[in-house]
Amino acid sequence: xxxxxxxxxxxxxxxxxxxxxxxxxxxxxxxxxxxxxxxxxxxxxxxxxxxxxxxxxxxxxxxxxxxxxxxxxxxxxxxxxxxxxxxxxxxxxxxxxxxxxxxxxxxxxxxxxxxxxxxxxxxxxxxxxxxxxxxxxxxxxxxxxxxxxxxxxxxxxxxxxxxxxxxxxxxxxxxxxxxxxxxxxxxxxxxxxxxxxxxxxxxxxxxxxxxxxxxxxxxxxxxxxxxxxxxxxxxxxxxxxxxxxxxxxxxxxxxxxxxxxxxxxxxxxxxxxxxxxxxxxxxxxxxxxxxxxxxxxxxxxxxxxx
Amino acid sequence: xxxxxxxxxxxxxxxxxxxxxxxxxxxxxxxxxxxxxxxxxxxxxxxxxxxxxxxxxxxxxxxxxxxxxxxxxxxxxxxxxxxxxxxxxxxxxxxxxxxxxxxxxxxxxxxxxxxxxxxxxxxxxxxxxxxxxxxxxxxxxxxxxxxxxxxxxxxxxxxxxxxxxxxxxxxxxxxxxxxxxxxxxxxxxxxxxxxxxxxxxxxxxxxxxxxxxxxxxxxxxxxxxxxxxxxxxxxxxxxxxxxxxxxxxxxxxxxxxxxxxxxxxxxxxxxxxxxxxx
Amino acid sequence: xxxxxxxxxxxxxxxxxxxxxxxxxxxxxxxxxxxxxxxxxxxxxxxxxxxxxxxxxxxxxxxxxxxxxxxxxxxxxxxxxxxxxxxxxxxxxxxxxxxxxxxxxxxxxxxxxxxxxxxxxxxxxxxxxxxxxxxxxxxxxxxxxxxxxxxxxxxxxxxxxxxxxxxxxxxxxxxxxxxxxxxxxxxxxxxxxxxxxxxxxxxxxxxxxxxxxxxxxxxxxxxxxxxxxxxxxxxxxxxxxxxxxxxxxxxxxxxxxxxxxxxxxxxxxxxxxxxxxxxxxxxxxxxxxxxxxxxxxxxxxxxxxxxxxxxxxxxxxxxxxxxxxxxxxxxxxxxxxxxxxxxxxxxxxxxxxxxxxxxxxxxxxxxxxxxxxxxxxxx
Numbered sequence: 001x002x003x004x005x006x007x008x009x010x011x012x013x014x015x016x017x018x019x020x021x022x023x024x025x026x027x028x029x030x031x032x033x034x035x036x037x038x039x040x041x042x043x044x045x046x047x048x049x050x051x052x053x054x055x056x057x058x059x060x061x062x063x064x065x066x067x068x069x070x071x072x073x074x075x076x077x078x079x080x081x082x083x084x085x086x087x088x089x090x091x092x093x094x095x096x097x098x099x100x101x102x103x104x105x106x107x108x109x110x111x112x113x114x115x116x117x118x119x120x121x122x123x124x125x126x127x128x129x130x131x132x133x134x135x136x137x138x139x140x141x142x143x144x145x146x147x148x149x150x151x152x153x154x155x156x157x158x159x160x161x162x163x164x165x166x167x168x169x170x171x172x173x174x175x176x177x178x179x180x181x182x183x184x185x186x187x188x189x190x191x192x193x194x195x196x197x198x199x200x201x202x203x204x205x206x207x208x209x210x211x212x213x214x215x216x217x218x219x220x221x222x223x224x225x226x227x228x229x230x231x232x233x234x235x236x237x238x239x240x241x242x243x244x245x246x247x248x249x250x251x252x253x254x255x256x257x258x259x260x261x262x263x264x265x266x267x268x269x270x271x272x273x274x275x276x277x278x279x280x281x282x283x284x285x286x287x288x289x290x291x292x293x294x295x296x297x298x299x300x301x302x303x304x305x306x
Numbered sequence: 307x308x309x310x311x312x313x314x315x316x317x318x319x320x321x322x323x324x325x326x327x328x329x330x331x332x333x334x335x336x337x338x339x340x341x342x343x344x345x346x347x348x349x350x351x352x353x354x355x356x357x358x359x360x361x362x363x364x365x366x367x368x369x370x371x372x373x374x375x376x377x378x379x380x381x382x383x384x385x386x387x388x389x390x391x392x393x394x395x396x397x398x399x400x401x402x403x404x405x406x407x408x409x410x411x412x413x414x415x416x417x418x419x420x421x422x423x424x425x426x427x428x429x430x431x432x433x434x435x436x437x438x439x440x441x442x443x444x445x446x447x448x449x450x451x452x453x454x455x456x457x458x459x460x461x462x463x464x465x466x467x468x469x470x471x472x473x474x475x476x477x478x479x480x481x482x483x484x485x486x487x488x489x490x491x492x493x494x495x496x497x498x499x500x501x502x503x504x505x506x507x508x509x510x511x512x513x514x515x516x517x518x519x520x521x522x523x524x525x526x527x528x529x530x531x532x533x534x535x536x537x538x539x540x541x542x543x544x545x546x547x548x549x550x551x552x553x554x555x556x557x558x559x560x561x562x563x564x565x566x567x568x569x570x571x572x573x574x575x576x577x578x579x580x581x582x583x584x
Numbered sequence: 585x586x587x588x589x590x591x592x593x594x595x596x597x598x599x600x601x602x603x604x605x606x607x608x609x610x611x612x613x614x615x616x617x618x619x620x621x622x623x624x625x626x627x628x629x630x631x632x633x634x635x636x637x638x639x640x641x642x643x644x645x646x647x648x649x650x651x652x653x654x655x656x657x658x659x660x661x662x663x664x665x666x667x668x669x670x671x672x673x674x675x676x677x678x679x680x681x682x683x684x685x686x687x688x689x690x691x692x693x694x695x696x697x698x699x700x701x702x703x704x705x706x707x708x709x710x711x712x713x714x715x716x717x718x719x720x721x722x723x724x725x726x727x728x729x730x731x732x733x734x735x736x737x738x739x740x741x742x743x744x745x746x747x748x749x750x751x752x753x754x755x756x757x758x759x760x761x762x763x764x765x766x767x768x769x770x771x772x773x774x775x776x777x778x779x780x781x782x783x784x785x786x787x788x789x790x791x792x793x794x795x796x797x798x799x800x801x802x803x804x805x806x807x808x809x810x811x812x813x814x815x816x817x818x819x820x821x822x823x824x825x826x827x828x829x830x831x832x833x834x835x836x837x838x839x840x841x842x843x844x845x846x847x848x849x850x851x852x853x854x855x856x857x858x859x860x861x862x863x864x865x866x867x868x869x870x871x872x873x874x875x876x877x878x879x880x881x882x883x884x885x886x887x888x889x890x891x892x893x894x895x896x897x898x899x900x901x902x903x904x905x906x907x908x909x910x911x912x913x914x915x916x917x918x919x920x921x922x923x924x925x926x927x928x929x930x931x932x933x934x935x936x937x938x939x940x941x942x943x944x945x946x947x948x949x950x951x952x953x954x955x956x957x958x959x960x961x962x963x
Binding site: 030042050051060061243245276 | 448
Binding site for chain 1: 636637638657658659660661662663664665667668669671672673674675684685688689729732733736
């Protein structure tokens with residue numbers, strides 16, 4: 001299957017495939033989606049609106065909102081230097097995780113897409129495992145590896161390379177490592193998917209024209225897989241922006257990210273409106289990323305009816 | 307998507323013929339092995355520590371015993387949270403399938419205005435970070451005047467899990483040639499029968515994959531549960547999370563390993579089905 | 585030794601238990617256009633891939649101008665390949681696609697531009713040099729693929745079923761264009777196809793392949809008129825196979841089949857015993873009124889068979905039966921004749937009968953085939 005210049009979207013796209021002649025009336029087909037639509041309206045849109053209302057100062061009571069609406073909370077947040085630092089830090093860490101993963105995951109994606117080794121399946125399982133074991137275990141694992149009494153420090157001191165344990169945890173690097181670990185598979189999958197769509201004849205053509213394996217990779221494979229890399233980076237960026245457990249437990253006081261500050265505001269400061277406001281801000285960031293994704297990858301594009 | 311076939315290297319066994327040595331990008335395999343090692347390292351370390359005799363987390367471990375595991379059943383929180391996690395994950399996955407599969411049919415097979423918008427609405431919970439949704443869930447429960455209970459969690463997890471089922475089901479339907487259903491219809495099967503005997507069986511692997519994924523993310527989820535957790539509805543990862551903030555002893559490790567064992571079954575399930583899709 | 589541009593000696597390729605290519609020997613002269621013709625799975629594409637370097641032979645050698653190339657990787661063989669799906673780099677324009685090989689050879693920019701422009705003009709694509717492949721039609725893409733392979737001035741040009749995705753009109757036009765370009769440049773070419781008409785049209789020689797072996801390698805005329813094996817006969821053109829017995833008596837050969845005995849003008853290569861006779865539709869003649877076995881040039885045949893004691897009446901194979909169907913195909917019409925004793929209908933050209941009026945299914949026809957037109961194969 002040749003990759004055309006129009007681009008391949010890694011996300012699922014619906015294509016209308018209605019059996020013609022004798023198919024159930026179209027309106028009725030749409031009703032099948034009613035339960036899910038209702039679920040999302042009540043379970044997602046409504047909560048979103050309520051959260052927004054709360055951030056504007058409304059008190060949420062059973063079936064009513066009380067109080068005056070005002071932008072006061074937002075003004076307060078905008079004036080907080082602390083929060084701006086947190087925002088900047090969140091974006092920086094997320095970008096870092098996306099970059100790190102892009103570089104580290106690409107060769108793994110090549111391996112999974114091209115190799116016919118039986119270890120292929122095992123390798124995929126291993127990349128998926130961090131997601132499946134959960135954030136607690138990932139966090140704990142890295143705490144043990146990077147901690148003062150952890151694996152790295154023990155090995156270093158046993159080898160006599162250090163006299164004092166290195167402070168590897170509770171900092172930005174630990175958060176980046178932890179987040180990269182748990183989002184690794186989400187970088188591998190889109191890249192692998194795109195690599196599989198590259199027509200092998202393209203690489204053979206380059207070889208027949210005189211390109212070495214490396215040149216072929218740089219001139220043909222890499223440019224054509226770019227979309228997968230971009231898609232993966234967007235996914236990982238978004239995940240990292242919204243990450244809570246890992247930044248909280250692996251980061252220190254100097255490495256607070258937005259989700260953590262939401263939690264702090266809600267529970268420690270008992271400021272529901274404030275927490276809601278920060279959550280709204282985070283949502284806007286997520287939507288902005290989604291807009292970028294839609295613009296370039298268009299996952300809702302209608303395919304050809306078959 | 308088909309796997310591109312690579313030119314294979316034949317065994318060199320000819321009279322006096324020199325064969326060009328096959329060198330895949332050199333060291334690719336070694337790199338991948340190294341990456342896999344690093345990915346597994348933290349998890350392996352937790353496993354090792356879960357047997358430690360020390361009462362605080364330290365490396366290297368001081369001894370080996372099963373005490374942390376043995377004491378788990380005595381831990382009331384453990385038993386309750388484990389049961390809750392299973393209930394919440396199971397129920398929310400079932401509801402996700404019940405809502406998501408018909409919706410997939412509507413979106414993949416239907417032809418009506420606003421189809422794209424409907425699809426967007428049904429996938430909307432994928433757009434925001436779970437922590438944000440956790441906050442929102444708290445508000446909506448208050449608005450509905452309901453007491454926090456296990457149903458709060460089931461509801462919330464369904465909202466975030468259903469889109470995964472929907473997405474994979476739509477993908478499966480999109481790739482399914484219409485000829486199968488048309489063939490059944492032309493042979494005399496009504497729409498429902500055609501669906502039950504042809505479409506649904508063909509969709510099954512995809513639905514299983516989506517459901518397995520929804521189960522896993524529900525089971526391990528913390529942020530969505532965080533603000534609506536009570537002593538009764540607490541789930542396992544939240545219990546561990548709470549504990550971890552104040553204590554850091556190997557019981558946490560044992561707790562987590564047990565969670566991993568449960569998930570282990572579903573990893574293989576989801577991975578196999580996900581690979582078939584990719 | 586003369587101008588052998590490409591030579592395969594004892595080349596073999598196995599995949600597990602099955603043999604894709606078995607002991608292949610082939611010598612191709614400079615500037616020759618040779619087609620590898622056969623059905624799917626006959627090994628023709630595998631052979632091409634081995635020449636290009638994307639597959640390694642399990643045995644044998646491949647030589648270009650006397651030097652072995654089979655140990656070399658594809659990027660060092662200087663072969664131009666045109667793939668079935670064109671394989672134009674989608675992220676590069678036409679011009680950049682074509683100059684890709686030249687860049688790798690570090691040809692300076694001015695020289696590159698000159699050569700790219702020249703080759704694009706040769707394939708009539710000069711005006712589209714700035715376009716991207718996605719903006720081109722199938723035929724245009726194919727021409728660009730050809731230009732890209734030719735501009736590097738390869739020793740050998742390899743084409744792997746390049747026209748299979750194009751519609752008929754376009755295909756026929758491109759066949760002529762490619763052949764023209766090939767002859768103009770004098771480039772040694774190997775062309776893989778399963779379409780015999782294509783092979784007949786374009787080739788200097790055709791290698792008919794089956795089950796990993798070359799059945800016959802000869803000029804189109806020779807393969808058509810003197811097919812060496814059953815497979816070559818059945819793959820090129822159409823015809824009828826007639827099972828029977830070949831007997832040799834007193835220096836003369838006779839074929840017995842369909843309840844008749846036919847004296848053959850020359851002894852065929854097949855040994856005596858079970859044999860199959862083969863003839864083409866154009867060999868089927870209309871029998872004159874009255875004697876069904878009368879041959880127009882019976883006198884000449886009689887003279888040739890003088891002294892052989894052969895019944896001059898049996899210099900032809902009689903075919904009588906009913907018309908099964910008539911097919912109008914534009915320039916030509918063909919018909920199928922159901923003959924007693926033959927399982928398959930006989931294909932023939934009904935022109936001689938149509939002179940007297942239209943032919944319908946069920947009509948009785950009397951026809952014959954000259955003994956000289958029969959090809960005899962063993963078994």
